[in-house]
Amino acid sequence: MRRAIRKYARDFAAIIALALIAAGVGGYILANQRLRFPWEGTPFVLKAQMATAQAVTPGQGQTVRVSGVRVGDITGVDLKDGRAIVTMDLDPEYKGLVHTDATALLRPKTGLKDMFIELDPGTDRAPLAKAGWTLPVSNTLPDVNPDEILASLDADTRDYVRLLVQGAGQGLKGRGADLREVFRRFEPTHRDLARVNSEVAKRHRNLSHLIHALNQLNGELAGKGNELAQLVDSSSSVFRAFASEEANVSQSVANLPGALHQTTQTLGKVQQFAKVLAPAADHLRPAFTALDRANASVAPFAREATPIVRQSIRPFVRDARPVVRALQPASQNLAASTPDLTTSFTVLNHLFNMVGYNQNGREDPSKPTRDEGYLFWIAWLQHNAAALFSSSDANGPLRPVTVGGTCNTLKQTADANPPLNLLIQPVLLDPTLCGVG
Numbered sequence: 001m002r003r004a005i006r007k008y009a010r011d012f013a014a015i016i017a018l019a020l021i022a023a024g025v026g027g028y029i030l031a032n033q034r035l036r037f038p039w040e041g042t043p044f045v046l047k048a049q050m051a052t053a054q055a056v057t058p059g060q061g062q063t064v065r066v067s068g069v070r071v072g073d074i075t076g077v078d079l080k081d082g083r084a085i086v087t088m089d090l091d092p093e094y095k096g097l098v099h100t101d102a103t104a105l106l107r108p109k110t111g112l113k114d115m116f117i118e119l120d121p122g123t124d125r126a127p128l129a130k131a132g133w134t135l136p137v138s139n140t141l142p143d144v145n146p147d148e149i150l151a152s153l154d155a156d157t158r159d160y161v162r163l164l165v166q167g168a169g170q171g172l173k174g175r176g177a178d179l180r181e182v183f184r185r186f187e188p189t190h191r192d193l194a195r196v197n198s199e200v201a202k203r204h205r206n207l208s209h210l211i212h213a214l215n216q217l218n219g220e221l222a223g224k225g226n227e228l229a230q231l232v233d234s235s236s237s238v239f240r241a242f243a244s245e246e247a248n249v250s251q252s253v254a255n256l257p258g259a260l261h262q263t264t265q266t267l268g269k270v271q272q273f274a275k276v277l278a279p280a281a282d283h284l285r286p287a288f289t290a291l292d293r294a295n296a297s298v299a300p301f302a303r304e305a306t307p308i309v310r311q312s313i314r315p316f317v318r319d320a321r322p323v324v325r326a327l328q329p330a331s332q333n334l335a336a337s338t339p340d341l342t343t344s345f346t347v348l349n350h351l352f353n354m355v356g357y358n359q360n361g362r363e364d365p366s367k368p369t370r371d372e373g374y375l376f377w378i379a380w381l382q383h384n385a386a387a388l389f390s391s392s393d394a395n396g397p398l399r400p401v402t403v404g405g406t407c408n409t410l411k412q413t414a415d416a417n418p419p420l421n422l423l424i425q426p427v428l429l430d431p432t433l434c435g436v437g
Contacts, residue, residue, distance in 0.1 A: 043072065044095035046088045047134040048104045048117065052142045053077050053084035055113035056106070064088045064117045071097070074117060083137060088117065100133070101126035104140045115143065123205070407434035 056062065056077050064072040071094045076087035086106075090098070099122030107118050150158060172179055221228065242249075358373030405413070411434075414424040 042092065043089035044092060045131055046090060046098060046129060047132070048086045048088065048140050049080075049134055049137045050084045050086060050104075050106060050140045050142050051137060053086055053106070054143065054145070055108070055115050056084075056086060057115075058087075060114075062115050062117075064090065064119055066094075066097070066119050066121055071119070074115075085134065086117070088119075095131070096128060097121045098129045099123060099126040100129050102129065102135060102139065104135055106141065106143045108143055113143075410434075 056074060058074050058076050062074040063070045064074065072088050072090035074086060075089045078085040078087070098119070102122040103120040105118040105120075106115055108115055150161070153161065355374045355378075358375070410424050414421045
């Protein structure tokens with residue numbers, strides 16, 4: 001046999017490949033035909049009690065959906081107490097999805113009545129449903145056929161509907177393309193309506209909460225009759241007070257335009273101020289940024305200076321307070337005399353400026369003489385005074401004076417200056433000097 005396999009190895013490999021391909025295709029078909037393999041988990045079984053299960057056929061691919069997503073299949077339909085019991089096998093991963101307040105709607109995919117169950121899993125307020133639990137008929141709705149709708153109409157209405165359908169048929173005869181174009185133009189409207197319906201569906205839970213809260217509020221208000229009466233009385237008093245202030249309210253309303261105008265002007269100025277403030281704030285930003293570093297640098301100095309302030313400066317300030325209080329009258333008198341002192345010191349300042357003024361005091365080679373200031377001549381006068389009064393006797397300091405000249409010159413000087421005659425006359429009468437009698 002091995003020899004035959006080696007001889008026909010290519011044909012044998014082709015047969016094996018075809019067998020594998022056939023097994024794969026068969027498995028794919030079975031998987032899509034909702035066949036559960038042994039290695040798959042056990043499905044989560046739920047049941048739904050319905051008034052009618054028309055067109056529900058298990059094993060024909062009829063599914064269970066939540067928000068349009070498949071979560072399981074319809075696997076059975078039974079009759080119990082005149083009610084249809086529809087069995088649903090949910091995938092194992094959805095066994096913790098359904099609560100006891102869930103609802104189920106039986107709906108067709110197309111007009112051929114290929115049905116599916118639209119399942120609303122409920123809310124977290126209700127407990128989770130256990131395996132085998134049956135939804136009550138109050139939580140389910142079957143599909144409604146058009147004949148049921150027409151059967152609910154009276155004879156006249158059915159005649160009107162028949163005339164309407166006949167007229168629509170005659171009007172649309174040969175106008176299928178136009179009708180299709182009309183439906184195409186209504187597509188955006190239908191899309192928007194779908195969005196609105198989805199939002200309304202989201203609001204359903206909020207509306208139920210609101211109704212429940214309003215019910216609780218009304219229940220509480222029902223037992224608060226006295227408090228409500230007091231509230232009404234208080235409101236009446238408040239509105240009566242408002243009515244008595246009609247004149248003031250009118251005056252306030254009359255002043256409101258001027259206030260609004262002033263507010264507008266003020267806000268304009270504030271805006272201008274903000275425009276000026278913005279660059280200043282930008283320039284100040286580096287300073288504020290460096291403030292933390294400056295505080296960190298000052299912190300050691302502050303810690304070192306704290307005991308000095310506490311132990312030295314603060315006691316000194318306490319001791320100096322009486323002296324400062326005693327200096328207050330003197331400070332007031334000094335403040336009163338400060339204007340006169342200012343004038344005096346201004347005059348003295350001018351005097352000192354004049355005395356110290358020396359325009360050409362430095363040596364100038366181009367000038368034979370020097371124009372010294374008052375300070376120079378005061379020092380020269382003191383020097384000469386010390387030389388004049390450097391000799392003294394028992395009667396006090398003497399000033400040595402030497403007068404030179406001929407006798408004729410002295411006689412002419414005495415004649416020209418009579419006050420000097422007393423000083424020069426003894427010299428002229430001295431026989432050893434001039435010998436003039």
